[in-house]
Amino acid sequence: MTIAAAALLVVAAAGVALRGGFGATALAAESDMVAAATTAGCGKTPTLTSGTRTIQSSGQSRSYILNIPGNYDRNHPYRLIFGLHWLNGTAANVASDGYYGLQPLSNNSTIFVAPQGINNGWANTNGQDLTLVDDLTKLIEGDLCVDTTQLFALGWSYGGAMSYAIACARPTVFRAVTVFSGANLSGCSGGTQPVAYFGIHGIHDSVLNISNGRTLRDTFVRNNGCTPQNPPEPQQGSLTHITTAYAGCRPGYPVQWAAFDGDHTPDPVDGSTSTTWSRTWTSGEVWKFFTQFQSTTPPTTTPPTTTPPTPPPTTAPPTTPPPGGGQPGTCTATYRAVNSWPGGFQGEVTVANNGSTTLNGWTVRMTLASGQTISSLWNGTNTGTTGEVTVKNAAYNGTLAANASTTFGFTATGSSATPPSNISCTSP
Numbered sequence: 001m002t003i004a005a006a007a008l009l010v011v012a013a014a015g016v017a018l019r020g021g022f023g024a025t026a027l028a029a030e031s032d033m034v035a036a037a038t039t040a041g042c043g044k045t046p047t048l049t050s051g052t053r054t055i056q057s058s059g060q061s062r063s064y065i066l067n068i069p070g071n072y073d074r075n076h077p078y079r080l081i082f083g084l085h086w087l088n089g090t091a092a093n094v095a096s097d098g099y100y101g102l103q104p105l106s107n108n109s110t111i112f113v114a115p116q117g118i119n120n121g122w123a124n125t126n127g128q129d130l131t132l133v134d135d136l137t138k139l140i141e142g143d144l145c146v147d148t149t150q151l152f153a154l155g156w157s158y159g160g161a162m163s164y165a166i167a168c169a170r171p172t173v174f175r176a177v178t179v180f181s182g183a184n185l186s187g188c189s190g191g192t193q194p195v196a197y198f199g200i201h202g203i204h205d206s207v208l209n210i211s212n213g214r215t216l217r218d219t220f221v222r223n224n225g226c227t228p229q230n231p232p233e234p235q236q237g238s239l240t241h242i243t244t245a246y247a248g249c250r251p252g253y254p255v256q257w258a259a260f261d262g263d264h265t266p267d268p269v270d271g272s273t274s275t276t277w278s279r280t281w282t283s284g285e286v287w288k289f290f291t292q293f294q295s296t297t298p299p300t301t302t303p304p305t306t307t308p309p310t311p312p313p314t315t316a317p318p319t320t321p322p323p324g325g326g327q328p329g330t331c332t333a334t335y336r337a338v339n340s341w342p343g344g345f346q347g348e349v350t351v352a353n354n355g356s357t358t359l360n361g362w363t364v365r366m367t368l369a370s371g372q373t374i375s376s377l378w379n380g381t382n383t384g385t386t387g388e389v390t391v392k393n394a395a396y397n398g399t400l401a402a403n404a405s406t407t408f409g410f411t412a413t414g415s416s417a418t419p420p421s422n423i424s425c426t427s428p
Contacts, residue, residue: 038077038145038146038147038148038378039077039141039142039144039145039146039148039376039378040141040142040375040376040377041074041140041141041142041143041144041145041146042074042075042077042145042146043074043075043145044074044143044145045074046068046072046074046143046144047143048066048068048139048140048143048144049066049068050066050067050068051065051066052064052065052091052092053065053066055132055135055136055139056135057128057131057132057135057136058126058128058131058132060118060128062115062116062118062132063091063115063116064091064113064114064115064116064136065091065092065094065095065113065114065116066111066112066113066140067095067099067103067111067112067113068111068144069106069108069109069110069111070108071108072144073145074144074145075145076145077145077146077147077150077295078109078110078111078144078145078146078147078150079106079109079110079111079147079150079151079152079290079291080110080111080112080113080137080140080141080146080147080150080151080152081099081102081110081111081112081113081151081152081153081154081290082113082114082115082133082136082151082152082153082154082163082166083095083099083100083102083112083113083114083153083154083155083159084114084115084117084122084153084154084155084158084159084160084162084163085114085116085117085120085155085158085159086155086156086157086158086159086266087120087121087157087158088120088121089120089158089159090116090120091114091115091116092114094114094159095112095114097277098277098283099112099114100154100155100156100178100180100266100277100282100283100286101267101277101280101282101283101284101286102154102283102286102287102290104283105283105284105287106287111140111144111146113136113140115129115132115133115136117129117158117162121158122155122158122159122161122162122165122185122186123186124162124165124186124187127169127187127189129162129165129186130165130166130169130170130189133153133166133170134170137151137173141376142376147295148378149175149293149295150175150293150295151173151174151175152174152175152176152177152178152290153166153167153174153177153178154177154178154179154180154286155179155180155182156180156181156182156265156266157180157181157182157207157208157264157266158185158186159180159182160179160180160181160182160183161179161182161183161184161185161186162186163177163178163179163182164177164179164182164184164186164188164216165186165187165188165189167191167195167197167220168187168188168189168190168191168219169188169189169190169191171190171193171194171195172193172339174195175195175196175290175293176195176196176197176198176289176290176293177195177196177197177198178198178199178200178286178289178290179197179198179199179200179213179216180200180201180266180282181200181201181202181205181207181208181213181264181265181266182199182201182208182212182213182216183208183212183213183215183216184212184215184216188219191219191223192223193223194220194223194224194225194250194253195220195223195224195253196224196252196253196254196255196289196293197217197220197224197254197255197256198255198256198257198258198285198286198289199213199214199216199217199255199256199257199258200213200257200258200259200260200266200282200286201213201214201258201259201260202259202260202261202262202263202264202265202268203233203234203236203259203260203261203262204236204261204262204263205262205263205264206263206264207263207264208264210233210259217255217257220253220255221246221255223253224246224249224250224253224254224255225248225249225250225253226246226247226248226249226250226255227246227247227248227249229244229246229247231244231246231257231259232244232259233259234259234260234261235261236261237261238261239261239262239270239271239272239273240260240261240270240271241258241259241260241261241268241270241281242258242259242260243256243257243258243285244256244257244258252293254289254292256289258282258285262275266280266282267280267282267283268280268281268282269281330353330354330355330359330425330426330427331351331352331353331354331355331359331362331400331425331426331427332351332352332354332425333349333350333351333352333364333366333423333424333425334349334350334352334423335347335348335349335366335419335420335423336348336349336350337416337419338409340416343413343414344375344411344412344413344414344416345411345412345414345415345416346409346410346411346412347409347410347411347412347416347419347420348407348408348409348410349364349366349391349407349408349409349423350405350406350407351364351393351400351405351406351407351408351425352400352403352404352405353400353401353402353403353404353405353427354403355402356402357402358399358400358401358402359398359399359400359427360398360399360427360428361392361393361398361399361427361428362392362393362398362400362425362426362427363390363391363392363393363425363426363427364380364390364391364392364408364423364424364425365388365389365390365391365422365423365424365425365426366388366389366391366420366421366422366423366424367387367388367389367420367421367422368386368387368389368412368414368420369414369415369418369419369420369421371413371414371415372386372412372413372414372415372418372420373385373386373412373413373414374386374389374410374411374412375410375411375412375413376410376411377391377408377409377410377411378408378409378410379394379397379406379407379408379409380392380393380394380397380408381393381394382410388422389420391408393406394408
C-alpha cells in the first residue's frame with residue numbers, strides 16, 4: 001500500500017468513527033435456492049455455530065463472525081457471502097449492520113461471514129488476508145452445506161479494496177463481488193479473469209476519489225468482455241443515483257456501475273444528505289445483483305487458483321468410450337480431468353446406462369494414485385478418500401433410464417498427472 005493510499009485511509013477512519021449502528025428493515029427476499037453443487041458439509045451435523053469464532057491462518061489466530069440461518073437445513077445448499085469491514089471498522093460493525101443490509105433481505109437463504117482484518121484493515125501483506133478467506137471458505141464448506149457456485153464478497157472503503165483483491169485472485173471461486181467506494185489498496189494478484197462485478201461510488205468522494213472506483217470497474221469491463229463506455233453519472237446537488245448495466249459482457253459475467261451524488265459512504269439515500277441502511281437503495285440493488293445468478297458453474301475454462309466451483313448434475317452422455325469397468329449393457333464409468341492447479345485437481349466421472357432397461361442405483365469403484373486424497377465430492381456418497389474409493393449414487397441421481405447418464409465430481413489434493421485407475425461401475 002502506498003503512503004498516499006494510507007493517508008487517504010486515515011482520513012476515512014476519522015469519518016468512520018462517527019458511524020453508529022445502522023437499523024435495517026426486513027424486506028421481501030428471494031425464495032429457496034434451486035438444487036446446487038454442494039460441499040462436504042452437506043448432510044453433516046454441523047459443529048460451527050453462529051457468533052464470534054477464531055481460526056488459525058498463516059500462523060495467527062484470526063477472528064470472524066459467522067451467521068447461520070436460524071432454520072438451517074443440513075441437506076440444503078446455501079449461498080455464502082463474505083462481508084469485509086472498513087478501515088478501523090470491525091467484523092462486529094458489519095454483522096450489526098446486517099452485512100451491508102443484505103441479511104434482512106436473505107430470508108434465511110444465506111450464510112454470512114465477517115472476518116476481522118489485522119489492525120482493523122486489509123493490507124493483505126504477503127497475501128495473508130486472501131489466505132484467511134481461503135481458510136474460512138474451506139472451513140465453512142467442510143462443516144456446513146454450501147452451494148459452491150454461490151460465493152460472494154462485498155465491502156466498503158478498505159473492505160471494498162479487499163473485495164476487489166478477492167475478485168482478482170479468486171475468479172473461479174467467487175461468483176461476484178460488490179465494491180463500495182473502493183481503491184486498489186489490498187493488491188490485485190492475477191486480475192485477468194472474468195468475475196461478475198458491481199461498483200458503487202460517490203461522485204464527490206473526499207476520501208477515495210471516484211476515479212479509483214472507475215479504474216477498478218474498468219478492470220472487469222475488460223476481463224468480462226463488456227463494451228467500454230462512460231456511464232452516465234448524476235450531477236452534484238441532484239441527490240440521486242444512476243445505475244448502469246454494461247452491454248456486451250460475456251454471458252454470466254455482468255458489470256454494473258452505480259454512481260451517486262454523495263461522499264464516502266456505503267448507504268446513501270436519494271433525496272437526502274443523510275445515510276442510513278433503513279432508507280438506502282444500495283442493499284436492495286446489491287441483493288438483486290447477487291441473486292440473479294442461478295446455481296450453475298460459471299462459463300469458464302480457466303484453471304482455478306484454489307478449490308474450484310463444482311458443476312451441477314448433467315444428463316449429457318460421455319463423448320469417449322470408458323477406460324474400463326462395467327459390463328456391456330449395464331453401467332459404465334468414465335473419468336475426465338476438469339481442472340488442475342499446484343497441489344490439487346478437479347475430476348469428474350460420468351456414469352452411463354448402456355442397457356435397454358432402467359438402472360435403479362449404481363456404484364463406482366476406482367483407485368487413486370499415491371499421494372492423491374479426495375477433499376470434497378458431490379453428486380454421490382464416497383467411502384474412502386485415498387487408494388481404493390467407492391462412490392454410490394446420491395438420492396436424486398441413482399435412477400438412470402436406458403442410454404441416460406449422470407456425473408459426480410470431486411476435488412483432490414496431489415498431482416493430476418496420473419488419473420484414477422481400475423474404474424468400474426456396477427448396479428444392483
